[in-house]
Amino acid sequence: MKVLGIESSCDETGIAVYDTESGQIWQRLYSQIEKHREYGGVVPELASRDHVVKAPPMLVDILAEIGTIDDIDAIAYTRGPGLIGALMVGANLARGLAWALDKPLLGVHHMEGHLLAPMLAEEQPEFPFVALLVSGGHTMLVDVSAIGSYRILGETLDDAVGEAFDKTAKLLGLPYPGGPELARLADSVTESRFEFPRPMTNRPGLEFSFSGLKTAVLNVVREHEPVSESLRAEIAHAFQLAVVDTLRIKCRRALAETGYQSLVIAGGVGANRYLRQELDKSTRKQGARLYFPALEYCTDNGAMIAYAGALRLLQGQCDETVNDVLPRWSLESLPLLQIS
Ligand code: KG4
Ligand code: ZN
Numbered sequence: 001m002k003v004l005g006i007e008s009s010c011d012e013t014g015i016a017v018y019d020t021e022s023g024q025i026w027q028r029l030y031s032q033i034e035k036h037r038e039y040g041g042v043v044p045e046l047a048s049r050d051h052v053v054k055a056p057p058m059l060v061d062i063l064a065e066i067g068t069i070d071d072i073d074a075i076a077y078t079r080g081p082g083l084i085g086a087l088m089v090g091a092n093l094a095r096g097l098a099w100a101l102d103k104p105l106l107g108v109h110h111m112e113g114h115l116l117a118p119m120l121a122e123e124q125p126e127f128p129f130v131a132l133l134v135s136g137g138h139t140m141l142v143d144v145s146a147i148g149s150y151r152i153l154g155e156t157l158d159d160a161v162g163e164a165f166d167k168t169a170k171l172l173g174l175p176y177p178g179g180p181e182l183a184r185l186a187d188s189v190t191e192s193r194f195e196f197p198r199p200m201t202n203r204p205g206l207e208f209s210f211s212g213l214k215t216a217v218l219n220v221v222r223e224h225e226p227v228s229e230s231l232r233a234e235i236a237h238a239f240q241l242a243v244v245d246t247l248r249i250k251c252r253r254a255l256a257e258t259g260y261q262s263l264v265i266a267g268g269v270g271a272n273r274y275l276r277q278e279l280d281k282s283t284r285k286q287g288a289r290l291y292f293p294a295l296e297y298c299t300d301n302g303a304m305i306a307y308a309g310a311l312r313l314l315q316g317q318c319d320e321t322v323n324d325v326l327p328r329w330s331l332e333s334l335p336l337l338q339i340s
Pocket of ligand 2: 110114135136267268299300
Protein backbone atom coordinates (compact mmCIF):
# COMPACT_ATOMS: atom_id res chain seq x y z
CA MET A 1 0.00 0.00 0.00
CA LYS A 2 1.31 3.46 -0.91
CA VAL A 3 0.32 6.10 1.64
CA LEU A 4 0.55 9.80 0.91
CA GLY A 5 1.50 11.90 3.96
CA ILE A 6 0.91 15.64 4.22
CA GLU A 7 2.49 17.70 7.02
CA SER A 8 1.63 21.38 7.44
CA SER A 9 1.35 21.97 11.19
CA CYS A 10 3.88 24.79 11.42
CA ASP A 11 6.47 26.26 9.05
CA GLU A 12 7.44 23.23 7.01
CA THR A 13 5.46 21.83 4.10
CA GLY A 14 6.17 18.11 3.93
CA ILE A 15 4.76 15.78 1.30
CA ALA A 16 5.81 12.14 1.21
CA VAL A 17 4.76 8.73 0.00
CA TYR A 18 5.52 5.64 2.09
CA ASP A 19 5.27 2.18 0.56
CA THR A 20 4.26 -0.28 3.29
CA GLU A 21 5.57 -3.27 1.32
CA SER A 22 9.03 -2.09 0.31
CA GLY A 23 9.51 0.54 3.03
CA GLN A 24 10.53 2.97 0.29
CA ILE A 25 9.96 6.68 0.89
CA TRP A 26 9.66 9.49 -1.62
CA GLN A 27 9.59 12.92 -0.10
CA ARG A 28 9.58 16.65 -0.69
CA LEU A 29 10.20 19.16 2.05
CA TYR A 30 9.96 22.90 1.90
CA SER A 31 10.93 25.12 4.83
CA GLN A 32 9.41 28.57 5.19
CA ILE A 33 12.31 29.82 7.34
CA GLU A 34 13.19 32.66 4.96
CA LYS A 35 9.59 33.94 5.06
CA HIS A 36 9.55 34.23 8.85
CA ARG A 37 13.15 35.23 9.53
CA GLU A 38 12.58 38.99 9.42
CA TYR A 39 9.89 38.63 12.11
CA GLY A 40 12.10 36.51 14.40
CA GLY A 41 9.49 33.75 14.67
CA VAL A 42 6.69 31.97 12.83
CA VAL A 43 3.86 34.28 11.69
CA PRO A 44 0.80 31.95 11.57
CA GLU A 45 -1.03 33.77 8.75
CA LEU A 46 2.07 33.79 6.55
CA ALA A 47 2.59 30.10 7.31
CA SER A 48 -0.93 29.16 6.15
CA ARG A 49 -0.66 31.22 2.98
CA ASP A 50 2.67 29.71 2.08
CA HIS A 51 1.40 26.14 2.58
CA VAL A 52 -1.44 26.97 0.14
CA VAL A 53 1.09 28.07 -2.49
CA LYS A 54 3.72 25.35 -1.98
CA ALA A 55 1.83 22.13 -1.20
CA PRO A 56 0.02 21.56 -4.55
CA PRO A 57 3.10 21.80 -6.83
CA MET A 58 5.08 19.61 -4.39
CA LEU A 59 2.32 17.04 -4.59
CA VAL A 60 2.29 17.13 -8.39
CA ASP A 61 6.07 16.75 -8.41
CA ILE A 62 6.10 13.71 -6.12
CA LEU A 63 3.25 12.05 -8.01
CA ALA A 64 5.19 12.47 -11.24
CA GLU A 65 8.07 10.58 -9.62
CA ILE A 66 6.07 7.64 -8.30
CA GLY A 67 3.80 7.25 -11.33
CA THR A 68 0.30 8.63 -11.26
CA ILE A 69 -2.20 9.75 -8.69
CA ASP A 70 -3.91 6.35 -9.02
CA ASP A 71 -0.86 4.74 -7.39
CA ILE A 72 -1.84 6.31 -4.07
CA ASP A 73 -3.85 3.87 -1.93
CA ALA A 74 -4.55 6.01 1.14
CA ILE A 75 -3.93 9.49 2.49
CA ALA A 76 -2.66 10.67 5.88
CA TYR A 77 -2.34 14.26 7.03
CA THR A 78 -1.44 16.08 10.24
CA ARG A 79 -4.69 16.81 12.08
CA GLY A 80 -2.94 18.43 15.06
CA PRO A 81 -1.47 19.75 17.24
CA GLY A 82 -0.21 22.87 15.49
CA LEU A 83 -1.22 26.22 14.06
CA ILE A 84 -4.90 26.09 13.15
CA GLY A 85 -4.70 27.80 9.74
CA ALA A 86 -1.60 25.85 8.73
CA LEU A 87 -3.22 22.56 9.75
CA MET A 88 -6.36 23.41 7.77
CA VAL A 89 -4.40 23.79 4.54
CA GLY A 90 -2.96 20.25 4.73
CA ALA A 91 -6.22 18.79 6.04
CA ASN A 92 -8.28 20.31 3.23
CA LEU A 93 -5.83 19.21 0.58
CA ALA A 94 -5.90 15.67 1.99
CA ARG A 95 -9.69 15.59 2.27
CA GLY A 96 -10.18 16.92 -1.26
CA LEU A 97 -7.85 14.26 -2.65
CA ALA A 98 -9.41 11.44 -0.64
CA TRP A 99 -12.87 12.47 -1.77
CA ALA A 100 -11.88 12.83 -5.43
CA LEU A 101 -9.95 9.54 -5.49
CA ASP A 102 -12.32 7.70 -3.16
CA LYS A 103 -9.44 6.53 -0.95
CA PRO A 104 -9.24 6.05 2.83
CA LEU A 105 -8.14 9.07 4.83
CA LEU A 106 -6.63 9.43 8.29
CA GLY A 107 -5.74 12.44 10.45
CA VAL A 108 -2.44 11.81 12.24
CA HIS A 109 -1.21 13.22 15.56
CA HIS A 110 1.93 15.24 14.77
CA MET A 111 3.72 14.04 17.92
CA GLU A 112 2.91 10.40 17.16
CA GLY A 113 4.58 11.06 13.82
CA HIS A 114 7.73 12.30 15.60
CA LEU A 115 7.56 9.47 18.10
CA LEU A 116 7.41 6.74 15.46
CA ALA A 117 9.99 8.35 13.13
CA PRO A 118 12.84 6.31 14.72
CA MET A 119 11.08 3.21 13.35
CA LEU A 120 12.10 4.43 9.87
CA ALA A 121 15.75 3.89 10.79
CA GLU A 122 17.59 0.66 10.01
CA GLU A 123 17.80 -0.30 13.67
CA GLN A 124 14.36 -0.02 15.18
CA PRO A 125 13.55 0.18 18.87
CA GLU A 126 11.39 -2.57 20.29
CA PHE A 127 8.42 -1.89 22.52
CA PRO A 128 8.24 -0.88 25.30
CA PHE A 129 10.48 2.19 25.29
CA VAL A 130 10.81 5.62 26.81
CA ALA A 131 10.58 8.45 24.29
CA LEU A 132 12.03 11.90 24.80
CA LEU A 133 10.02 14.19 22.54
CA VAL A 134 11.80 17.50 22.14
CA SER A 135 10.56 20.00 19.59
CA GLY A 136 9.75 23.69 19.25
CA GLY A 137 6.38 23.25 20.94
CA HIS A 138 6.77 20.15 23.13
CA THR A 139 9.09 18.63 25.69
CA MET A 140 7.93 15.38 27.20
CA LEU A 141 9.00 11.96 28.35
CA VAL A 142 6.57 9.31 27.22
CA ASP A 143 6.13 5.69 28.24
CA VAL A 144 5.44 3.93 24.95
CA SER A 145 4.25 0.39 25.53
CA ALA A 146 2.71 -0.07 22.07
CA ILE A 147 1.61 2.07 19.13
CA GLY A 148 -1.14 4.28 20.52
CA SER A 149 -0.41 3.40 24.13
CA TYR A 150 1.27 6.54 25.36
CA ARG A 151 1.58 7.65 28.98
CA ILE A 152 3.18 11.01 29.61
CA LEU A 153 5.74 10.60 32.39
CA GLY A 154 6.63 14.26 32.54
CA GLU A 155 6.48 17.41 30.46
CA THR A 156 7.56 21.01 30.53
CA LEU A 157 5.77 23.39 32.84
CA ASP A 158 6.67 26.38 30.66
CA ASP A 159 8.92 26.66 27.58
CA ALA A 160 9.67 23.71 25.32
CA VAL A 161 13.36 22.89 24.81
CA GLY A 162 13.31 24.04 21.18
CA GLU A 163 11.65 27.26 22.26
CA ALA A 164 14.36 27.77 24.92
CA PHE A 165 17.03 27.23 22.24
CA ASP A 166 15.28 29.66 19.88
CA LYS A 167 14.72 32.37 22.53
CA THR A 168 18.27 32.09 23.87
CA ALA A 169 19.62 32.28 20.34
CA LYS A 170 17.60 35.47 19.82
CA LEU A 171 19.09 36.93 23.02
CA LEU A 172 22.53 36.21 21.58
CA GLY A 173 21.59 37.95 18.34
CA LEU A 174 21.53 34.77 16.23
CA PRO A 175 19.17 34.53 13.24
CA TYR A 176 15.89 32.61 13.42
CA PRO A 177 15.42 29.68 13.87
CA GLY A 178 18.04 29.83 16.56
CA GLY A 179 18.28 26.20 17.70
CA PRO A 180 20.71 24.90 15.09
CA GLU A 181 22.61 28.23 15.01
CA LEU A 182 23.05 28.19 18.78
CA ALA A 183 24.19 24.56 18.66
CA ARG A 184 26.79 25.46 16.02
CA LEU A 185 28.11 28.33 18.13
CA ALA A 186 28.11 26.15 21.27
CA ASP A 187 30.12 23.44 19.49
CA SER A 188 32.69 25.99 18.28
CA VAL A 189 34.30 26.11 21.76
CA THR A 190 35.17 23.40 24.24
CA GLU A 191 35.00 25.36 27.48
CA SER A 192 33.00 28.09 29.10
CA ARG A 193 33.54 30.33 32.12
CA PHE A 194 29.78 30.24 32.75
CA GLU A 195 27.58 27.68 34.41
CA PHE A 196 23.81 27.74 34.14
CA PRO A 197 21.30 25.93 36.35
CA ARG A 198 19.96 22.44 35.56
CA PRO A 199 16.30 23.26 36.29
CA MET A 200 14.25 20.86 38.41
CA THR A 201 16.96 18.22 38.61
CA ASN A 202 17.51 18.53 42.36
CA ARG A 203 14.04 17.28 43.20
CA PRO A 204 12.30 14.05 42.24
CA GLY A 205 10.02 13.83 39.25
CA LEU A 206 10.17 14.01 35.49
CA GLU A 207 8.81 17.51 34.83
CA PHE A 208 10.88 20.13 33.04
CA SER A 209 11.09 23.91 33.21
CA PHE A 210 13.24 25.96 30.85
CA SER A 211 12.07 29.54 31.29
CA GLY A 212 14.42 30.19 34.24
CA LEU A 213 17.39 29.06 32.17
CA LYS A 214 16.55 31.66 29.55
CA THR A 215 16.42 34.34 32.27
CA ALA A 216 19.80 33.18 33.61
CA VAL A 217 21.25 33.68 30.12
CA LEU A 218 19.61 37.10 29.87
CA ASN A 219 21.24 38.17 33.14
CA VAL A 220 24.68 37.07 31.97
CA VAL A 221 24.21 38.85 28.63
CA ARG A 222 23.20 42.08 30.42
CA GLU A 223 26.19 41.88 32.77
CA HIS A 224 28.64 41.52 29.90
CA GLU A 225 27.24 43.88 27.31
CA PRO A 226 28.54 44.46 24.67
CA VAL A 227 29.00 40.70 24.31
CA SER A 228 32.01 39.74 22.20
CA GLU A 229 31.87 36.89 19.69
CA SER A 230 33.97 34.60 21.91
CA LEU A 231 31.81 35.37 24.94
CA ARG A 232 28.68 34.55 22.95
CA ALA A 233 30.15 31.18 22.06
CA GLU A 234 30.93 30.51 25.73
CA ILE A 235 27.39 31.44 26.76
CA ALA A 236 25.94 29.21 24.03
CA HIS A 237 28.22 26.38 25.14
CA ALA A 238 27.17 26.68 28.80
CA PHE A 239 23.50 26.88 27.79
CA GLN A 240 23.65 23.77 25.62
CA LEU A 241 25.51 21.93 28.39
CA ALA A 242 22.85 22.85 30.96
CA VAL A 243 19.99 21.77 28.67
CA VAL A 244 21.58 18.49 27.65
CA ASP A 245 22.58 17.69 31.23
CA THR A 246 19.01 18.34 32.40
CA LEU A 247 17.56 16.10 29.67
CA ARG A 248 20.13 13.39 30.40
CA ILE A 249 19.31 13.35 34.12
CA LYS A 250 15.56 13.08 33.45
CA CYS A 251 16.00 10.38 30.80
CA ARG A 252 18.11 8.34 33.19
CA ARG A 253 15.39 8.65 35.81
CA ALA A 254 12.66 7.70 33.36
CA LEU A 255 14.54 4.55 32.31
CA ALA A 256 15.15 3.63 35.95
CA GLU A 257 11.50 4.22 36.87
CA THR A 258 10.07 2.19 34.00
CA GLY A 259 12.79 -0.45 33.95
CA TYR A 260 12.82 -0.18 30.13
CA GLN A 261 15.93 -0.93 28.07
CA SER A 262 15.38 1.50 25.20
CA LEU A 263 15.31 5.27 24.93
CA VAL A 264 14.13 7.02 21.78
CA ILE A 265 14.77 10.69 21.00
CA ALA A 266 12.44 12.38 18.56
CA GLY A 267 11.49 15.89 17.47
CA GLY A 268 13.50 18.79 16.07
CA VAL A 269 15.89 19.16 19.02
CA GLY A 270 16.72 15.47 18.53
CA ALA A 271 18.87 16.73 15.65
CA ASN A 272 21.26 18.22 18.23
CA ARG A 273 24.58 16.43 17.88
CA TYR A 274 25.74 16.98 21.46
CA LEU A 275 22.40 15.77 22.87
CA ARG A 276 22.62 12.55 20.81
CA GLN A 277 26.20 11.95 21.89
CA GLU A 278 25.59 12.51 25.60
CA LEU A 279 22.36 10.50 25.72
CA ASP A 280 24.05 7.68 23.88
CA LYS A 281 26.85 7.58 26.47
CA SER A 282 24.54 7.77 29.47
CA THR A 283 22.04 5.16 28.24
CA ARG A 284 24.90 2.73 27.53
CA LYS A 285 26.21 3.29 31.07
CA GLN A 286 22.77 2.32 32.31
CA GLY A 287 22.79 -0.85 30.23
CA ALA A 288 20.16 0.52 27.84
CA ARG A 289 20.20 1.62 24.18
CA LEU A 290 19.48 4.90 22.46
CA TYR A 291 17.56 5.10 19.18
CA PHE A 292 16.99 8.18 17.05
CA PRO A 293 15.68 8.99 13.60
CA ALA A 294 17.88 9.99 10.68
CA LEU A 295 18.43 13.76 10.75
CA GLU A 296 15.99 14.36 7.90
CA TYR A 297 13.19 12.71 9.94
CA CYS A 298 13.95 14.59 13.18
CA THR A 299 12.52 17.95 12.21
CA ASP A 300 9.04 18.22 10.71
CA ASN A 301 8.54 16.16 7.55
CA GLY A 302 5.86 14.36 5.55
CA ALA A 303 7.46 10.90 5.81
CA MET A 304 6.74 10.53 9.52
CA ILE A 305 3.09 11.40 8.88
CA ALA A 306 2.84 8.96 5.97
CA TYR A 307 4.47 6.27 8.15
CA ALA A 308 2.39 6.81 11.32
CA GLY A 309 -0.75 7.04 9.15
CA ALA A 310 0.18 3.87 7.26
CA LEU A 311 0.47 1.80 10.44
CA ARG A 312 -3.05 2.78 11.46
CA LEU A 313 -4.56 2.65 7.96
CA LEU A 314 -3.20 -0.90 7.53
CA GLN A 315 -5.29 -1.87 10.57
CA GLY A 316 -8.39 -0.40 9.00
CA GLN A 317 -8.48 2.88 10.91
CA CYS A 318 -9.75 5.83 8.91
CA ASP A 319 -11.83 8.90 9.63
CA GLU A 320 -13.63 10.11 6.53
CA THR A 321 -16.30 11.92 8.53
CA VAL A 322 -13.85 14.10 10.46
CA ASN A 323 -13.88 17.69 9.27
CA ASP A 324 -11.99 19.56 11.95
CA VAL A 325 -8.35 20.04 12.87
CA LEU A 326 -7.05 19.90 16.44
CA PRO A 327 -4.60 22.70 17.33
CA ARG A 328 -4.44 21.08 20.79
CA TRP A 329 -4.66 17.32 20.96
CA SER A 330 -3.60 15.04 23.81
CA LEU A 331 -1.20 12.29 22.80
CA GLU A 332 -2.72 10.10 25.52
CA SER A 333 -6.16 10.21 23.91
CA LEU A 334 -5.10 8.26 20.78
CA PRO A 335 -6.58 4.83 20.18
CA LEU A 336 -4.38 1.82 20.76
CA LEU A 337 -3.31 0.12 17.55
CA GLN A 338 -4.49 -3.50 17.74
CA ILE A 339 -2.01 -5.45 15.67
CA SER A 340 -3.63 -8.67 14.59
O1 KG4 B 1 10.03 19.16 15.53
P1 KG4 B 1 10.31 20.48 14.93
O2 KG4 B 1 10.89 20.53 13.54
O3 KG4 B 1 9.04 21.37 14.90
C1 KG4 B 1 8.07 21.35 15.89
O4 KG4 B 1 7.20 20.44 15.84
O5 KG4 B 1 8.22 22.21 16.79
O6 KG4 B 1 11.30 21.22 15.96
C2 KG4 B 1 11.79 22.50 15.70
C3 KG4 B 1 12.66 22.94 16.88
C4 KG4 B 1 13.07 24.40 16.81
O7 KG4 B 1 12.88 25.00 18.06
C5 KG4 B 1 14.55 24.31 16.43
O8 KG4 B 1 15.30 25.41 16.87
C6 KG4 B 1 14.96 23.05 17.15
O9 KG4 B 1 13.87 22.16 16.93
N1 KG4 B 1 16.20 22.47 16.60
C7 KG4 B 1 17.35 22.37 17.31
C8 KG4 B 1 18.30 21.79 16.44
N2 KG4 B 1 17.70 21.58 15.22
C9 KG4 B 1 16.42 21.99 15.35
N3 KG4 B 1 17.64 22.68 18.59
C10 KG4 B 1 18.88 22.43 19.02
N4 KG4 B 1 19.87 21.91 18.24
C11 KG4 B 1 19.63 21.57 16.95
N5 KG4 B 1 20.60 21.04 16.19
ZN1 ZN C 1 7.29 18.78 14.96
